[in-house]
Amino acid sequence: MAKDWSVTNRFAFFNNLYAQRITDFTSVNEITGLIQRNLWDANTHRTFLSSNLDLNGKFETGPLNRAVLLGTDYYTETDHDFGVSNFFSSLPGLPPIVLPPINLFFPTAFRICQTAGE
Numbered sequence: 680m681a682k683d684w685s686v687t688n689r690f691a692f693f694n695n696l697y698a699q700r701i702t703d704f705t706s707v708n709e710i711t712g713l714i715q716r717n718l719w720d721a722n723t724h725r726t727f728l729s730s731n732l733d734l735n736g737k738f739e740t741g742p743l744n745r746a747v748l749l750g751t752d753y754y755t756e757t758d759h760d761f762g763v764s765n766f767f768s769s770l771p772g773l774p775p776i777v778l779p780p781i782n783l784f785f786p787t788a789f790r791i792c793q794t795a796g797e
Contacts, residue, residue: 684736693727699760702778712783721762729754 701719708714733750781787 681736683738684734687733687735688730690730691727693725695725695727696723698722699762707783712785713780714783715780716778718778719762721760724759724761726757727755 699719699721703717703719704714705717706715729752731750731752733748736747738745738747
């Protein structure tokens with residue numbers, strides 16, 4: 680390839696496995712102080728793949744100098760979440776997961792536990 684031309688390729692791949700444990704809120708009653716909450720408890724698997732290919736060059740057309748950049752890009756992402764959430768719906772056959780509201784003015788700690796028969 681001539682000295683004024685080059686080809687560059689970039690590639691990235693990420694394979695992420697991680698757990699997400701989140702409580703979030705959907706509404707706040709400013710008068711009573713009650714905050715309605717949601718649960719997101721999922722093991723997440725995400726993969727990202729990206730690549731690009733660039734052709735850089737310079738050439739002259741008579742008295743004019745030209746610079747060229749031609750390229751293409753590729754990107755894909757896949758997400759898989761395995762777990763429970765009441766943002767969407769509960770698992771088929773199981774009761775929905777309901778977090779009790781918490782009072783903004785008088786917060787108390789509690790523990791979520793589920794045993795057979797509850």
